[in-house]
Structures are given as structure tokens and as C-alpha cells.
Amino acid sequence: MPDLLPTPAHRPDLLRVSYDDYRALPAIANSDLSRLRDALDGRPPRTDSGSGALSFGTAFHTALLEPDDYRAGQPGLNDTLVWWLVEGVKLNTELNQLLAQGLTERSALFTEPTTGTLCKLRADLVLDQPGQPYTVIDFKTTLARDADHFRWQCSAYDYDRQAAFYTDALRAERFLLVGVQKVEPFGVFPLEVPAEMLAEGRRKYMNLLKLLQAPATAPAYRAAAVQAAVAALGL
Template sequence: MNTAAQQNPFDLFGDAHTQTELQLSQAQPETPDFDDFETLYLEPKRSNIQGIAPGIYYDLSNRDYHRDQSISKSGLDWIDENPSQLIWSQNAPRDKDKEAALDFGTAIHTLLLEPDNFDTQFVIGPDHARRSNAEKEAWAKFEAENTDRNIITPDDLRKLKIMRESVFAHPVARMIFEADGYNEASIFWQDKETEEMCRIRPDRAINFNGRPIIVDVKKVEGLDRFEKHVEEFRYYVQDAMYTDGYERHFGVKPEFWFLCVSSSVSAGKYEVEVVQLPDYWKEAGYEKYRENLETYTHCRRNDDWLHVRELERPRWAK
């Protein structure tokens, strides 16, 4: 094992870690040994001309992950809404001036899972309002000098740090980051039934007492809303696809947990909870995941992307 592999890459409080891209032998899936999982990955992974090859990648950038031609859960979300929307989502231009100045979900995600990238993605703006002309000019100059980073206020940073500390105050959440595991690894596989290349990028994968567990961090506006978010944002489909992708690669079915972090204060605290879905909700997610993947396969193979969605009359109008 090389020197980098001998070092502990999992520092709970954000020290730098880098892992070489390594390849699991494709001859037969193996259950990951988290006590020494680097030994499972034998050769540097290479991308083929058609896209990224099946396997697990520890150092693949988020940008390269999203640029791959394989289908992801977010792509299946568009398919479920209307297949034409998938093509639109890939080609529509962004109005960067109208995008939110700070996405707290992205910020807390980065602070928890990619702390070494926080300073490269976010910068603290001037500690004053933008009332006077001088203050407005100072902000304009600062924004012009930091076009490549998200600007946050000192109060934003204060809130984010409290949210992060709140996560580590929760015993299960803290265990998630103390257990052997890795963050932001990308898994690619070819679905046997449809032959489509698929991809997932779990926030964190751990081993807890011999149990493989996938963990996804969700920022919510109050934990009492999370059940609604599971349906609205199709988190139950994510549960199914991520579980399937992990099992297809490693040959073992993991548990799937959501680490929920509230961005709204309750009794002066940002609430944190770790939850999982019941079996019947997981089964519904798997059925929807397979249905969406089959629809995608049909559309791609037949170049069938011209779809007009038929609206349903609202209940109150009936």
C-alpha cells in the first residue's frame, strides 16, 4: 500500500485529504473492507471515449461527474416530469446574475463534507451594509474581485459554523463522520436490464459495525417538513437508485440514511436528525426509479424527445 493510503484520510474536523483514483477489479464484485478498503482498488481508473468507465472514483471532480453522459437521479427527475425537460436542462443558458447569492444547502454541504474546498468556493464579504454610495462601491469592487467565489456575509458564516457544530453535537451524526468511510466518491455502473450507464455520488459512505451505510446530507427549513420533501424532491427515488448503484458495484446492499440539518432556528438551535425511510417507501422509490430508467432508455434509443405534458385540472376547480 502506498504512503497516502497508510494515512488516515478521514479527519472529522476538516484537515486536507486526497485519495488517488483507484480501480476495483471488474472480474467479480467484492464487499468493501472499510478497515483497509484502499487495497481493493488495484489500478488507476481510465475513462473511455464514450464516457467514464464503470467503477468507483474517489478524486473525480463534481464538474467532471456532472459532465459525464451517464444518467443520474437528477436526470431521471426531469424524465419523470417530461422527457423533453431533460434536453432543456442540458442546453438552457443560466442567468448567473439572478442566481441566489448564497445557497445554504451547498454551503453547509461543503463545510461538512469538503471543508478544504470551502475557502476556494466561498469568500466573506465586507462587514457593512450597502446603504451609502461608499459602501455600495466597496461591495461592487469586492464582487468584481471575487467573481469565481460565492460571497457570504460574516453573519452567514457565523450561522454556518453553528449549524456545523450542531451536527457534531448529535451522537449519530458525529458517528457518521468518525466512522471509517469516504466522502464524495462517484460510482458508475451499467444497468443490466436497460444497458444504460448510470452514476451516483453519495455524500458519504461508511462502515458501522460491519454495516455499509450511505449517508446523504439534506438542508431543510425545519425538520417537520422533511417527509413532504421526500415526496416533493423524490428523495425516495434517490434512496432506491443510490442503494442499487452501490449494490451493483460492491455486491452488498447498503442502508441509506438522511442527515437532516435545519437552517431555521427552533428554541435557539438548528435542529439535526438522522432518518431513514420505511420499506414500503423504499419499494415505491425502486418502482419509480425503474420506470423512469426504462422511459429514458426508450427516449434515447428512439431519439424520442418531443413530449408535451398534459396538465391535470386542479381539485379545487372540479
């Protein structure tokens, strides 16, 4: 029997706010959980360094989801490659239809019911159309060799956690992770996240939310790093 999850009475409102305003919302995002995971795993704290990979991913998302806001000629970016990847996504009939019908870059605030934690999310694309499953889509640029390698990355890089976090919050009926190769042959790998992957992602985010509420439960050899990560979140 599948897990019976507590669900809110209704879906949280989808908000159209700038990225800076979203960042300023006093709530826990999936990226915050990644920082807590890094502390628990003994990884160095993350910094928003504006690395080439991040800049390329941001540029691709802007070109795909908010093309009117795309700024060409930014240092270190290959505009031709960015738009080539966008065209590759749109050659997929289903993805092109989702892009045409969906809402892009929408944010939401919600309270996770088990821990009572105020959380937030920002979805790449949400499809809420009559007669169609409520669908959330997230695009990932990737160096994966093929679709199987991308599926492995979804678990290894905790994309499954993001999928479960968003699915549960928005009561989505379908979550698509779309890998977009940024090197030849520039493949596109849509993955409808299966129930077992969502279950593993749910376990991950619930464990981190519980740790966030009770950082003293971290293993002693990671306690200082976890406490520092929680303090950095400003709770």
C-alpha cells in the first residue's frame, strides 16, 4: 500500500515574483536543504560564486522560460549554444506543448505539515489545464551520456528530493525532470519521476527538515557544521 501523505486543503497559490524577491522570502527552499545536507556530509559550505556552470544554466533557463529577458553577449557564455539547446527542447512535441500552455517561473509558499516548517519553491514550469494532470517540470543542463545516466544523476544529485518536495507541496499529479545535454549530441531526456523515486526523495527531504528542527540530533562529529548551516539560514 502506498504511503498516505497529509495534504493541504488546497494547493498553495502560484506567485509571480522576481527571483530576488523569492530569495528574500523567509522560508526554507530545497536549495537550503542542500546546504544542510552538505554540512551533514562534511562538504564545504556552498557559495553563490557565479561559476561558469551556474551562469550557463541560468542563461539556458532564461532563454527557455523567459526569452524576452535573455541578455546576449554576457562574458563567458556561448549564446549560440544556449539557443541551440532551447531549440532542441522545443523539437520534443510534448515539451513544446507544455512550454506553450504552462506557467513559467512561479513561486509558492507553503507549510510542510509534518514538521510545521514554512517552505518555499520556485518551479520552472507548471501545467494546470482542465482535463490534464497537474504537472510540474524542471529542466536540468547535464553532461550525462544518455537517458540512463541522467536517471542515475537524478538520485545521485538529489533531484529526486526536489521532485518530491515540489510534488507534495503542489499536490502535483506528475513531475517531469528534463535533462538537456550541453555537449554533443545535445540530447533531451524527459523523465517522468516514478513513485519509487519520489518516495526516496520524500525520505531525503523529511529527514533534512527534521534535522533542521532539531540540529542537536546530528552525529557529534558533524554537529558544529550542522549548527553553523542552520544558523546561516537565519531561523
